[in-house]
Amino acid sequence: MALIHDATLSPGKLELLAGWLPGRPWWRGDASALTKVATFRFDDPDGEVGMETFLLRGGDGPLVQVPLTYRAAPLEGAEAALVGTMEHSVLGPRWVYDACADPVHMRVLATTIAGAGREADQELATSDGTRPLPGSASVRGDGAPGLEVPGVVRPEPEDSDDATTVRLGDHVLRVQRRPGTSVDVTGAALRLRQDEGDGLVLATLT
Template sequence: MSGTAHIYDADIDPTKQEIVARYGAITDYEGSYRLVDFQGDEVGIEVHVGRDVEGRLSQMPVTYRPAEVDPLATLTTMEHSVLGTRWVSNALGDPVAVREFIRTIVTGDDGAEYSNGVTPVLDVRGSGEEKDAEVGEVKLTEFTRQRAVGTVVINGSRRSFKLRMSNLLSPARVNATGYTTSKLRLTGVTAAGTEVIAAEFAWLDQVMK
């Protein structure tokens, strides 16, 4: 289990629905799923899910921090009645969030439970089988709203990677001549039982000592 995300009974401004509508083109908000920052518990990692104007199931990964992580990743600030001012960032531009996505995928872990008993909108799980892998520092060399490229320390060695999180949540694709979904991925299951791909991960090199 990827831990428990603490959910506060708080007033926030802007609301999450306002943030995803403004920055993620999600017009019909359905909920979220989360991962936990195991190394510091300072960074909130949340992926919002809903429908866009065309009715397509979409996601928007963000982080919440008490200070700005990278101006290029910043979306907005949020006033939280319990935690104060929080910086809301594109999660693919936040090394802590990227580390936790990698850890969840590579080790085959699942998403976090919510402390308030609410069920995450997607039941997510990584496809990897290295359950005892130690995932450490991430350094990002490039990121967009749907992709992060950089290096990560895993089992004591630094390796380069690419993490992709499409804004659209679609089933896995298998095509002999075209795009095929990566074997290392984060899969989500909706309440209706539909399986979708939340993230894809690939190593870009051999092990570097």
């Protein structure tokens, strides 16, 4: 269960991304005109790291996938993947990272694909208590019976013009930055179930 606080963020998430996206080899579009199409979250089993994946458009650009992690302290060795910092009115300072460089996110993503998992359910926490918070996108892993997801110590992401690839032991996890239905899936995949682009491949695990 992902717990979302009714909080103020400074700067906002899209504001942070507008300054970070230009220059990424896979980014296409106008970063000054970002539109959030949908988001979904995964749950950290240890309850320490927030994980949120954005599906964005920049102006008239294509749909782009940007997974982020939120941490209460800097992630050692991930300086190059720091998107920025923001102040959360409930939780305090947050360090925001490209999730492809975060070991927690990459292990959870691989486990979701291999185990035919889905996105986390969400609850909104307010001063009056908590209530279910409907998500704006649903995802599902294909499942890969018998595949053991190795521990991830420090991912070394490699960006191309349409994806980010991370090696996990003998396996390769590929995050499709520009999701598509024509992606060659040789192993198992994480697929989007959402009004815009049902069945789009978001990531593959081989």
